Amino acid sequence: MKIFSLKTLRVLRWCIIILLLIFFTALFSGFIQHDQKLYQAADCQFMPGVLSVAALGFAGAFGAMVLIAAITAFCGRVYCSWCCPLGLLQEVIERLDRRIFRKKVRTFRKGHNVFRAAFLVLLLTMLFGGIALPLGYIEPYSLFGKISSGIFKQLLSWLNNASVNLPQSAIEESAAWHMALAISGGALLGLIALTIWKGRLFCNTVCPSGTIFAALAARSGRRLVIDQDKCVKCRKCEKACNANCINITDKQSIDFTRCFMCMECAAVCPVKAINLVSRRKNNLADADLPDAPERRNMLIAAGAAGIAGWAAGKMLQKTSPLKKQAILPPGAGSEEEFLSRCTGCGLCIANCRGNCLQPATTEYGWRGFMLPVMKFSGTHPGKCEYECNNCSANCPTGALRKMSLKEKKLCRIGMAKFFSGNCLAYVDGEPCGACAEHCPTGALKMVPGPHKMATIPQVTAELCIGCGNCQYACPVTPQAIVVQAVTRQNKAVSPEVYYQKETVKKAPSSIPF
Template sequence: MLRKIRIVAATICFALITLLFLDFTGTMHLWFGWLARIQFLPAILALNVGVIVLLVALTLLFGRIYCSVICPLGVFQDIVSWIAGKRKKHRFRYSRALSWLRYGMLVIFIAALVAGFASWAALIAPYSAYGRIATNLFAPVYRWGNNLLALLAERMDSYAFYSTEVWLKSLPSLIVAIITLVVIVVLAWRNGRTYCNTICPVGTTLGLLSRFSLFRPTIDTTRCNGCQTCARNCKASCIDAKNHAIDYSRCVVCMDCIGRCTQHAIHYVPRTRAAKKAEHPAAPEKQTGNNSRREFLTLTGVLAGSALLKAQEMKVDGGLAAIEEKKVPKRATPITPPGSQSASHLAQHCTACQLCISSCPNQVLRPSGNLMTFMQPEMSYERGYCRPECTRCSEVCPTGAIRPITVAEKSSIQIGHAVWVKENCVPLTDGVDCGNCARHCPTSAIQMVASNPDVADSPKIPVVNVERCIGCGTCENLCPARPFSAIYVEGHKNHRII
């Protein structure tokens, strides 16, 4: 029964967290965005004391429930291990803990965080690793499926679905996601929870706490017949059946051992009861299946609501001529999202889970290729611009790297300023009137003036009021110059209010 409860709760959490990375309508985040905020590392970086205390208390009470129910990478490993178990039964065995590797990885992880290399430390963080896998590998497949449904619906004169663009945001990020997926799948396929108990810093940290958990699986020596079925089905390889001992620092409380024991010799009971049983073992004869000895852990399942797709306008160029794609300009300072406050604040708090990137409806955010901010979000405007009414990235960020802001606040945050490039400007290169940047600037920071003050009908060129520009990128995106825009945004290391 306990195993079934754990599986149901884990399945619901895993499905909803995955949908957070796949959903491009923003509907899921309204209802289940809190699932990203209760992940361990994001809560630490956000200094979310309430969540941290809750997870610590949960571990001290019930063991590593977090790893088997809440952590998406942990549940993903269980799925892979379950599939592998269909081919080979009883494939695990007890092995000693590689303490030097576990604690060594934890020390390296903490040192990287303290030194300011949060993006590199996040490479082995479980939530961030799964987020990159979902964003770079699962999301494109999900969106292709959505586009197929949109095509079929359109042929039936239905607009219940709308197509969305699928494109490669970052090759390095895709490569990292593929490597991470291969490593996780291979380890889980062969040895179950090897990653959790040798590499994962969150698993090691919670393992230290779970040694003192109140409830824990305990082997009743009076019933155990030494068949070792529990050890051969323990994906954490933490059950020493010969000595009737369990390494609670590695046990993820999956309840598989309880469900597989034919003698009902393993119970999930309070530590005090387990101690008394060890001091005063019951007589082997006249054993009755007294179910009152079992303590059932009840987990409140998350109710999954149906997500309604929002209708959205489709963009079409309307022209017949081939349009050359824009290229990324060379920015001296990268642009960070509104709400991130500064480049240093983003770098220190971001886990590079890429939830904001997958949620951006304007195709503005993409993973950074800079070594110091590797795979963390940065902005570029070749495919869209940062709309003043959109605050999606600040709403979904679970770590506080992008702090929540209102629409009114966003309109006054200057994340960069526009820079005009004379050599690319259409009125000067082609001799035609333009003014696209000035017409669409949401803050009226661009004015068109005569290129030659002495000639009234000379071609008009843009002049940028740096004090009013907020760096939204509307001008850069809508500039007709190709392949480089005649006006682009230079980022600010520290944002300011204008």
């Protein structure tokens, strides 16, 4: 079954790697905001799919997750070196590194089965215990998102600023943005160092998707095998393997639980001894499975990690109680749900048309550090654009329920409150009305105030969705109109329905002067 020669396959893979990396960087840099369909690509990632199913049940992104698992069970971890953005980034780092230090070689290293099993269980039980934060820094899609929306977006925006005539995004200057930049910079440097030092060790120890895939790949239908009769033990494959999973010296075998199916080994083999073969037809034993004592250790470690993770989740939750003051992005539901689901990939922040979604510092407590929060005032104010639903439409993890634009326009994320003591019109009698002018739902009505000719805003609670356009537009500091959090997001009355019965003046039928 040879459709492609190995060389063609290699070229094809590098084309895909480069295209996908450019594509994902563009996604996380907000360069293709208009086409929401492209963002469905983020739904095609494994761990976000798992999370969305965990959060939303059958409404989650089932398809891609099941497909990726099925592919892995059929022919190994293809996803890891063909599709996973963090995996692709490491492939590029490794490639560049080999270009620069050609002599560097990889040698076989034993896998860390006990650790990785325990670590996976720890992350997942913490997640179910209510702490999604650690997963967000380990899970490859979210980690790539953090790196990309921090460093790459900033780089691209600097380049963009060099050209005139285009909408230029301002260089973000608030403390939260500096922190986000530092975190993504640190993560990128760490990843580069780790990749240069030990290849794709990340994917084979801490990556939760990787560990799940390993379990599936151990019994996969097809597997890469070294033909022992053909093998000349030149060790070219072992040296080329980013996963350090080929052992030539002892037994000429490939640890398929750690293999990413990058096919570099097969491409460098001088005698074509490495082939993808059917496990059943060739009567292959589960040679890659850990032996009995190791399996027992894995079970014990995983059990202990499970208890520890769950307990830690519950305990840590108490150290960071809900503040219920921050405005959550539309579709988040309640603060509790949001903090236990969002991994902080930054996709919504990067694609917010109103620049109101920003990384949180203290708004949620440490449990929500760097998770998206709506900011309508402060050093970098923004507002929720009425005609935009990018955040909820794009969120792949189910932390934000997918909503159509029509639904989002009625999703109440907060409630405006008028503080008359700060209002120009109320205090000084100066007509302003900036708040009502910007209100997209007609929830702010200008009514007579204490001064003649200076009307003041009045909030119609049924119509207010908490979009923050009023707070953003308010020219005084502190603002005279402020959006306050709601305990649970709910549905507002549609302006069309509310104003249905109001009479509208007609235009004159001829020139009236």
